[in-house]
Amino acid sequence: MHHILPLSKGGADDIENAAAVCPNCHRRLHYSNDRKIYTEKLRTSVLSLTENCSTVE
Structure with a gap:
């Protein structure tokens, strides 16, 4: 699980600020160039996904 806006930068610890990513992608998100x-x-x-979901309801 990856926080899109880090908690240290005021990001919320909830589902709207989280993305399920594989271990390789998670490492890339934190350490790659x-x-x-x-x-x-x-x-x-x-x-984009959240906007699309909100228009379906």
Whole structure:
């Protein structure tokens, strides 16, 4: 589980701020040279999914 906005930066510890990622992706999100870009891609994807889900209800 990865917090999209880190708890240390004010992110909530709830489902809306979390993404299930595999261990390799989680490591990449924290330690790779492209972690900022990769994190932004994840954040954008999660926001897109949540927006799509809210329009279905």
